[in-house]
Amino acid sequence: MNNGILKFTLLSACLDKIKLSYIILLGFVVPIGMKLVTYMHGAEESQTFEMLTGKVGVAFILTGLCLGLAGGGSGSQTGKGSEYLPLILTRPITRAEYIITKWATFTLVGGVLAAVQNLIVALIGVAFGEVLSPYVVAGLMLERFLDAAIISAALTLALVAQHWLFQVFAIGAFYVWMMAQTMPPVSVAGPSGVGVDAVALEGTHLMLTLSRLVGELILPTISVYDAANAPNFPYLAIVSYVSTIVIYLVAAIAVINRREFFYGTSG
Amino acid sequence: MARAAETSTTYMPRALLVAAIVLIVARVAVWAATGQPDSPSQVSSIRWTALEDFKEKEAATRGKLVLYKFCAAWSDPCERLESEVLINHKVSDLANSDFMPVSVTDRLREDGKNTEQTADLQKRYHVFAFPTLVIADASGNTKGMLVGCSSSLATYRFLARAAQTNR
Numbered sequence: 539m540n541n542g543i544l545k546f547t548l549l550s551a552c553l554d555k556i557k558l559s560y561i562i563l564l565g566f567v568v569p570i571g572m573k574l575v576t577y578m579h580g581a582e583e584s585q586t587f588e589m590l591t592g593k594v595g596v597a598f599i600l601t602g603l604c605l606g607l608a609g610g611g612s613g614s615q616t617g618k619g620s621e622y623l624p625l626i627l628t629r630p631i632t633r634a635e636y637i638i639t640k641w642a643t644f645t646l647v648g649g650v651l652a653a654v655q656n657l658i659v660a661l662i663g664v665a666f667g668e669v670l671s672p673y674v675v676a677g678l679m680l681e682r683f684l685d686a687a688i689i690s691a692a693l694t695l696a697l698v699a700q701h702w703l704f705q706v707f708a709i710g711a712f713y714v715w716m717m718a719q720t721m722p723p724v725s726v727a728g729p730s731g732v733g734v735d736a737v738a739l740e741g742t743h744l745m746l747t748l749s750r751l752v753g754e755l756i757l758p759t760i761s762v763y764d765a766a767n768a769p770n771f772p773y774l775a776i777v778s779y780v781s782t783i784v785i786y787l788v789a790a791i792a793v794i795n796r797r798e799f800f801y802g803t804s805g
Numbered sequence: 806m807a808r809a810a811e812t813s814t815t816y817m818p819r820a821l822l823v824a825a826i827v828l829i830v831a832r833v834a835v836w837a838a839t840g841q842p843d844s845p846s847q848v849s850s851i852r853w854t855a856l857e858d859f860k861e862k863e864a865a866t867r868g869k870l871v872l873y874k875f876c877a878a879w880s881d882p883c884e885r886l887e888s889e890v891l892i893n894h895k896v897s898d899l900a901n902s903d904f905m906p907v908s909v910t911d912r913l914r915e916d917g918k919n920t921e922q923t924a925d926l927q928k929r930y931h932v933f934a935f936p937t938l939v940i941a942d943a944s945g946n947t948k949g950m951l952v953g954c955s956s957s958l959a960t961y962r963f964l965a966r967a968a969q970t971n972r
Contacts (some may be wrong), residue, residue, distance in 0.1 A: 582949060588959065632816045669965050674958065722953030724934040725880035727911060727927070763958040765892045774835045779829030788825045791817055 540631055540639045548641040551603045555701040562600045565595060567654055573659050577666040585721055591659055593759055594719045596685040597712075604693045637694060637790045644690035645683070652682035677762040684760050688779060691786035692757060698794040711756050718749035758782055809969065851900045853908035856922055861943055863905070870948060870971050872904035872964070873939040877911040877959035881937040882954040892917040893957040898963065904940070911935065940967040 551557065569590040576583050589595065660675045670718070696708040726739055758778035767771045815972035853874065860873070891897060900906050907928055913919050919927070926932075930939045930947060938960070940949040949967045951960065 554856050561933050588955075599893065618935070634816060634818050634821070641819065666971055668962070669969055678958075695958075722955045723885060724883035724936070724953040725882055727875075727877070727933050727935055728913065734889075743811075761958065763961075764889070764956055767895055767957060769892060769894075770839075774832075777828065777832045777835045781825070781832045784821065784825045784828055788817070788821055 539642060540635045541640040543631070543636060544643050551647050556600050559800040561599050561651065564590070564602070565651055567601045569595065569655060570658055570662065574663050574695045577662070586720070589719055591656060594716065596648055596652045596682055597654065597689050597716075598688065599651050600689050603647055603696060605692075613623070613772060615627040623640055623745055632682070633794050636792050637698070638792060639785060640682075640786060641687075641690050641694045641790075644693065645687045646730065648690060649683035649686035652686060653679035656682055657687075665777070674763060678750060678804070681762040684762070688690070688757055688783055688786075690760060691783045691790075695786045695793075698790050701793075715753045715757055718746065718753040721746075722748065730768060756782070773803060848887055849897045850894070851897045851906050852893055854904045856907055856909045856926070857920070859905075859907045861945070864956045867905065868971075869903065869905045869943075870941070870967060872900055872906045872928065873909055873930070873933045873941065874906065875909045875911065875930075875936075875937040875939065876937060877914065877935045879914060883936045886936045886954040889962050890954060890957050893961070896957055896961050898960065899964050899968065903971070904964070938963070942950070942971075 569587060572584070572587045572590070575581065576587070590598070657675065658676045660670050660678065665668055692708075696705070699705075699708075726742070758775065760772070760775050760779050765775060810883060859871075874886075876886070891900070909923055911919060911923065911927070918924075929945065930937070930941070930950065932939070934952050936954055938949075938951040939947060940963075941947055948970065951963045955963070
């Protein structure tokens with residue numbers, strides 16, 4: 539860990555008004571508004587609400603925070619070479635220190651924001667009579683930190699691996715993962731259908747199954763409440779989660795662009 | 806600083822590299838050992854009443870809400886709901902204590918049609934996907950609906966919210 543990189547990244551994330559507005563709106567105003575509306579009108583919580591207060595919400599917050607932070611500079615600094623300033627001021631620094639510090643900072647900021655959002659939403663629920671034990675709320679907050687850690691690792695890799703093929707793959711994988719989050723696993727009711735109907739049904743089924751498999755492969759998350767109350771210890775979920783983070787970090791350290799890392803030198 | 810001066814900036818921590826390799830092997834091994842389809846013994850302890858044996862009056866006299874589980878035998882998400890979500894003891898305890906659990910099994914694909922009772926219920930609660938959990942009062946009014954195999958926590962909160970309004 540490098541204190542200089544940590545502070546630069548933290549400041550870059552927190553001092554950009556556009557990023558902050560985006561995070562406040564999508565991370566707090568929308569989900570909190572939705573929560574209040576469901577109680578005021580007796581409506582049910584929607585899947586969109588579940589997404590915004592879950593791992594998708596963490597991904598949105600982190601995407602907003604991370605954009606433009608690869609080199610350590612904020613949007614206002616980019617383009618003048620000052621994105622290399624942190625690397626100059628903190629030298630000598632290893633690639634591993636740089637990547638791990640970036641990842642830890644993203645996790646810290648994203649995790650804190652998402653955990654606070656979950657806490658506010660839970661407190662609103664409790665104020666309206668929802669029964670939520672401190673154990674459940676703590677589990678939710680921990681879960682957001684775990685989500686932030688794995689999504690940050692994926693974003694860190696996506697920020698430093700600049701080959702166009704990888705970027706296309708990363709964007710595609712992100713959208714496929716998002717697709718699986720739009721609805722919980724379901725089967726469509728009714729007869730199997732024939733002709734075009736059957737093809738459409740099977741196509742939808744295949745697409746959702748595929749997106750879920752891709753999601754479990756690239757961003758396997760841990761549901762703390764489910765894991766804590768599961769009859770069997772969730773070995774697979776934990777090993778998948780930890781291994782994915784480590785793989786992303788090792789890959790990020792291995793592929794970080796030498797030119798970027800050595801602050802613009804031709805090396 | 807002294808340590809960094811002695812280390813190449815391109816240094817890759819060996820421990821991290823070894824951990825990555827070990828974890829990949831462990832992931833494959835654990836997946837092979839435990840990632841198989843759940844055994845049939847992993848079913849929830851919820852005391853489901855079959856639709857044909859259910860009498861709405863019974864729920865009314867007990868002052869309980871009815872929890873309908875709409876499922877089909879061929880549906881993977883239904884199996885997942887049973888083996889991963891409803892098996893959670895907090896969910897099953899709440900379902901047993903505050904609700905009258907009723908299981909409604911769709912047979913349209915297998916038999917070509919459903920029983921009249923099943924078809925009526927699916928129509929009444931607009932069931933279009935499996936699994937669907939519907940909470941209704943003794944008069945049949947919908948109190949809540951959860952479509953799909955959500956997490957244990959989402960299911961628990963769905964049940965708890967309905968139970969809270971009924972107390």
